Amino acid sequence: MRLKRLFCTFILMGVGYLYGQNKQILYDFYEIPQSLMLNPGVKTSEKWHAGIPVLSGLSLQAGTSGVTVNDLFANDGIDFTTKVRERVLDAMTRRDDFSSTVQIELLNIGFRGRNRPDDYYSFGMYLENDVVVYWPKDLALLAFEGNGGNNIGRSFDLGDLSLRGEMASVFHFGINRKLSNVLTVGARAKLYSGVYQFQSIQNTGSFITTQGQNNIYVSSIVADMQLQTAGIEPVFDILDENESGEGKELTRLFSKRAFLGGNLGLGMDLGFSYNPDPQLTITGSMLDIGFMNNSKDVKNYTLRGNASTEGVTVFLPEDINNVDNDLWQELVDDIEESLPYEENESTYISLRPVKVYGSIRYDFGEGGESSFENCGCAVNKQGRRTEGFYRNSVGGQLFMIKRPREIQYALTGFYQRRFGRVLSLKGTYTIDKYSWTNVGLGLNLQAGSVNFYIMGDNLMSYRNIADSHYASLQFGINIISWNDN
Numbered sequence: 001m002r003l004k005r006l007f008c009t010f011i012l013m014g015v016g017y018l019y020g021q022n023k024q025i026l027y028d029f030y031e032i033p034q035s036l037m038l039n040p041g042v043k044t045s046e047k048w049h050a051g052i053p054v055l056s057g058l059s060l061q062a063g064t065s066g067v068t069v070n071d072l073f074a075n076d077g078i079d080f081t082t083k084v085r086e087r088v089l090d091a092m093t094r095r096d097d098f099s100s101t102v103q104i105e106l107l108n109i110g111f112r113g114r115n116r117p118d119d120y121y122s123f124g125m126y127l128e129n130d131v132v133v134y135w136p137k138d139l140a141l142l143a144f145e146g147n148g149g150n151n152i153g154r155s156f157d158l159g160d161l162s163l164r165g166e167m168a169s170v171f172h173f174g175i176n177r178k179l180s181n182v183l184t185v186g187a188r189a190k191l192y193s194g195v196y197q198f199q200s201i202q203n204t205g206s207f208i209t210t211q212g213q214n215n216i217y218v219s220s221i222v223a224d225m226q227l228q229t230a231g232i233e234p235v236f237d238i239l240d241e242n243e244s245g246e247g248k249e250l251t252r253l254f255s256k257r258a259f260l261g262g263n264l265g266l267g268m269d270l271g272f273s274y275n276p277d278p279q280l281t282i283t284g285s286m287l288d289i290g291f292m293n294n295s296k297d298v299k300n301y302t303l304r305g306n307a308s309t310e311g312v313t314v315f316l317p318e319d320i321n322n323v324d325n326d327l328w329q330e331l332v333d334d335i336e337e338s339l340p341y342e343e344n345e346s347t348y349i350s351l352r353p354v355k356v357y358g359s360i361r362y363d364f365g366e367g368g369e370s371s372f373e374n375c376g377c378a379v380n381k382q383g384r385r386t387e388g389f390y391r392n393s394v395g396g397q398l399f400m401i402k403r404p405r406e407i408q409y410a411l412t413g414f415y416q417r418r419f420g421r422v423l424s425l426k427g428t429y430t431i432d433k434y435s436w437t438n439v440g441l442g443l444n445l446q447a448g449s450v451n452f453y454i455m456g457d458n459l460m461s462y463r464n465i466a467d468s469h470y471a472s473l474q475f476g477i478n479i480i481s482w483n484d485n
Helices: 003-014 033-037 069-073 080-088 135-146 233-241 248-259 325-338 458-468
Strands: 048-051 058-061 098-114 119-134 155-157 165-177 183-200 204-211 217-230 263-277 282-295 298-309 343-344 348-351 354-370 386-404 407-419 422-434 438-447 450-459 470-481
Touching: 033 048, 033 248, 033 470, 048 233, 048 354, 069 080, 080 135, 135 155, 183 248, 183 282, 217 348, 217 470, 233 248, 438 458, 438 470
Parallel strands: none
Antiparallel strands: 048 098, 048 470, 058 098, 058 470, 098 119, 119 165, 155 204, 165 183, 183 217, 183 263, 204 217, 217 298, 263 282, 282 348, 282 354, 298 343, 354 386, 386 407, 407 422, 422 438, 438 450, 450 470
């Protein structure tokens, strides 16, 4: 049962999570209220907004820096084993990963201060799932080829195992303040309620097989490895019961944890927008500076120590009558004593994946006064005139995220076209570890007080999504007001 649960835990970690976190189309798309979630210091134009629950922000993204589904399962006449060898084992490295974020916004509301019209307050709740699994190259080679043949004398790095993931609900409250005509800043406080969390990072160790003295070969292992989990064990307890009502039990368990019944944590977002010139905007933000305290339903698995074995040594013919199961059991006992596998319930702290955005934007094609003239915001305090409205914007964006093994980067160039306040389009071209040909398009439509947006990434890959290294879809519906109506 213990091994079954451990196996299922790894399956839970690795299957179905092929997503990325960068939302480069939405970033600094200030006509959309959800842009506040990427930069609490973004320019705000509305008097108030209210997202349609569950439908105000849904983000689904998919990406892999290594093999694609088409690489393995395309009907191209190549043997599957050959594909695995050439396109996975030989091509992928320990830096390749499968990473994910799926986000569902349950509540998002914002309003401008009655007595402080330069302040915009926002609050809400969203559910987020984030996972990263690095390709364990040496362990995959060991499983595929074994430790014999050409691998005699090769040291397999156990540190190639690196993965991390969690699901949590996030309760947040933010303040966006216009300090002057050139600077807007913002901050957002976050309270995390964990549904589950797991991580196996900073593993070290090696496995090697060499020529032996008392037997043909000797295998040696040195390991310092740990898998930490929180909230996963009760899920398997429910599944083990194998009852017809297990679906309701899981729903009840997940709902309880999502609404402050899970492991708790704290975090914050910071951001700014700076206009050194009316047509030039510089922005930056840092998101999810926080942690989770994992103390409930914790189950950790450790493997620490070192061992060497030449197998069962038998001297013939004198030991011919002593070859029995006791010899094998003695071998197993010796290995377990030198390399103990243990479980514990020790509390641990997990850090949130910190994200950083930055951008520079140049606006041109002046179209007169802003169409958001009644919002009570973006007001020149000296002349009481609204800021100029520009039809076009071009610029560049930088995205970074802290992952267990590295800091991942993405660089984006964009062009945005506004058609009054009714319609706005934004096109992007992004370069990152997943794709060098990522063309995206976002549309924001304002029909009266109803706001609808939809965004798609890596559009050229949609002709064959199975062969894509990256794809995404974001959409949402809000109610927005700029005046007293």
